[in-house]
Amino acid sequence: MPSPAAPASAATPAAPTRSARDRILDAFEDLLAEQSERAATLEAVAARAGVSKGGLLYHFASKDALVDGVLERFAADLAQDIEHMRAAPDGPVSYFLRTSIPSDNRLERVIVAIARLAQASDARASDALADAQRLWLSELEAVVGDRMVARTIMLIGDGMYYNSALLPAANAVLRDETDVQQLIALVERLSARD
Amino acid sequence: MPSPAAPASAATPAAPTRSARDRILDAFEDLLAEQSERAATLEAVAARAGVSKGGLLYHFASKDALVDGVLERFAADLAQDIEHMRAAPDGPVSYFLRTSIPSDNRLERVIVAIARLAQASDARASDALADAQRLWLSELEAVVGDRMVARTIMLIGDGMYYNSALLPAANAVLRDETDVQQLIALVERLSARD
DNA sequence: GTCTATACGATGATAGAC
DNA sequence: GTCTATCATCGTATAGAC
Numbered sequence: 405m406p407s408p409a410a411p412a413s414a415a416t417p418a419a420p421t422r423s424a425r426d427r428i429l430d431a432f433e434d435l436l437a438e439q440s441e442r443a444a445t446l447e448a449v450a451a452r453a454g455v456s457k458g459g460l461l462y463h464f465a466s467k468d469a470l471v472d473g474v475l476e477r478f479a480a481d482l483a484q485d486i487e488h489m490r491a492a493p494d495g496p497v498s499y500f501l502r503t504s505i506p507s508d509n510r511l512e513r514v515i516v517a518i519a520r521l522a523q524a525s526d527a528r529a530s531d532a533l534a535d536a537q538r539l540w541l542s543e544l545e546a547v548v549g550d551r552m553v554a555r556t557i558m559l560i561g562d563g564m565y566y567n568s569a570l571l572p573a574a575n576a577v578l579r580d581e582t583d584v585q586q587l588i589a590l591v592e593r594l595s596a597r598d
Numbered sequence: 599m600p601s602p603a604a605p606a607s608a609a610t611p612a613a614p615t616r617s618a619r620d621r622i623l624d625a626f627e628d629l630l631a632e633q634s635e636r637a638a639t640l641e642a643v644a645a646r647a648g649v650s651k652g653g654l655l656y657h658f659a660s661k662d663a664l665v666d667g668v669l670e671r672f673a674a675d676l677a678q679d680i681e682h683m684r685a686a687p688d689g690p691v692s693y694f695l696r697t698s699i700p701s702d703n704r705l706e707r708v709i710v711a712i713a714r715l716a717q718a719s720d721a722r723a724s725d726a727l728a729d730a731q732r733l734w735l736s737e738l739e740a741v742v743g744d745r746m747v748a749r750t751i752m753l754i755g756d757g758m759y760y761n762s763a764l765l766p767a768a769n770a771v772l773r774d775e776t777d778v779q780q781l782i783a784l785v786e787r788l789s790a791r792d
Numbered sequence: 793g794t795c796t797a798t799a800c801g802a803t804g805a806t807a808g809a810c
Numbered sequence: 811g812t813c814t815a816t817c818a819t820c821g822t823a824t825a826g827a828c
Contacts, residue, residue, distance in 0.1 A: 440719040445821060459794045522764045523717050525634040534769045552780045555771050556754060563756030570716045575728045577749050586746045594788060639803060653812045661804070
């Protein structure tokens with residue numbers, strides 16, 4: 405039941421009126437993250453977004469344009485994540501590790517999607533991931549002091565992504581909240597010494 | 599200079615006479631690891647192996663058969679790696695971390711190749727990687743005692759693979775032998791306590 | 793602004809010559 | 811054992827109707 409007083413084109417981001425453009429990008433990301441780069445064909449994306457192939461190509465003239473759209477949204481999400489990381493009550497390290505765990509988090513899904521594009525030899529996607537790594541690493545280095553400890557934490561986070569992106573979910577190295585807490589405690593012991 | 603006394607069909611694994619079958623599997627792995635799953639078409643594989651598409655299809659009736667061939671060789675390589683890990687002079691942990699660094703190592707290359715297949719939704723490839731993880735993890739657990747420390751070491755190794763498989767080489771988190779030594783020292787400090 | 797129809801290229805696979 | 815057609819299928823992209 406749409407609000408009668410709302411102007412026709414008012415943005416209601418998470419509601420039924422989510423713009424076709426956003427629905428298409430969502431569909432593309434979903435197919436990449438949940439299935440594979442090969443599965444994310446124009447036809448499949450269109451079907452999932454509830455538009456026709458022609459309709460999709462009206463919004464994004466080519467598959468490359470679709471990739472650009474995903475990367476643009478990612479840049480914005482990433483900037484926001486860095487903010488959250490800085491403001492996190494338990495500190496950036498804990499925040500970083502927690503958000504590296506596969507979840508329903510939007511950022512997680514986009515990163516897996518972009519990782520799939522990177523594997524399909526898309527240089528823009530690889531660059532975007534490399535940029536993100538640099539940002540996170542510099543945040544980590546700022547708080548842990550030791551350069552090598554910061555890098556080790558990055559590698560652990562990377563490992564979590566790798567696992568969730570590549571392996572059957574049943575094989576997650578970390579299974580529940582207890583595992584996560586233990587890992588964080590372990591890593592903080594690392595950064596506390598030296 | 600082939601040994602004159604050798605029977606015509608004697609195996610000379612690394613020499614010019616490397617069987618067509620092996621050359622084809624090598625070419626497939628190379629294309630997967632150095633480029634992408636999409637780049638590893640039957641034609642490209644045949645060209646790199648120095649045979650025609652028809653010639654390739656004589657040895658491997660389908661692309662699926664090609665994947666099976668790679669997975670079979672991987673299983674053998676993996677078993678050998680576990681042996682080496684157990685016998686390593688510096689211990690399994692150091693061995694594991696060192697061999698997780700991107701190099702010209704055969705096993706490395708195969709794993710990246712299989713990771714690419716896994717990303718392309720090949721369930722057999724995902725399973726093979728999950729099996730390998732289980733094996734490594736159980737070796738690590740056997741020596742470090744603490745379950746969580748062993749898992750953390752696995753994650754670090756996974757992170758290294760992820761980086762080498764996905765990002766431009768220039769972005770490696772670990773750059774030289776000094777980095778590696780520092781990381782190993784750091785991790786051994788982890789396993790020494792508790 | 794969205795859809796249908798169609799062109800075009802590339803890929804996996806088959807049949808059969810040598 | 812290896813190669814040369816050749817085919818069917820699918821994915822990207824264009825043109826144009828509604």
